[in-house]
Amino acid sequence: MKISEQDIKTVASLSRLRIPEEEKDDVLFQLNKILTYVENLQTLDTSNIEPTTYALPMQNVFRADEVKPSLDRELALSNAPLKEDGYFKVPRVLEQA
Numbered sequence: 001m002k003i004s005e006q007d008i009k010t011v012a013s014l015s016r017l018r019i020p021e022e023e024k025d026d027v028l029f030q031l032n033k034i035l036t037y038v039e040n041l042q043t044l045d046t047s048n049i050e051p052t053t054y055a056l057p058m059q060n061v062f063r064a065d066e067v068k069p070s071l072d073r074e075l076a077l078s079n080a081p082l083k084e085d086g087y088f089k090v091p092r093v094l095e096q097a
Contacts, residue, residue: 001039003031 008028012019019027073086082089 001035003028003035 005024005028008019008024008031011017077083077086077088080088
């Protein structure tokens, strides 16, 4: 399947992208190259291949849940632009009813 310049204009318009005139030929070439690659992939026999979620094996690595001393409160607040009663003070983002 080949993409035309009109296809690029349509997709750019729908996705609200501006493709400069001097880049249109390059975009057209790259998209056609991608589609050719996908067409080649579709010719492969994948009937004996199990579907995967990830290309690489995944495993969760958990650290031990240990109690450790935390950062001193005064040190944590030392660079805060605003602080009050030992807490970070931030502007209100919700209106009270």
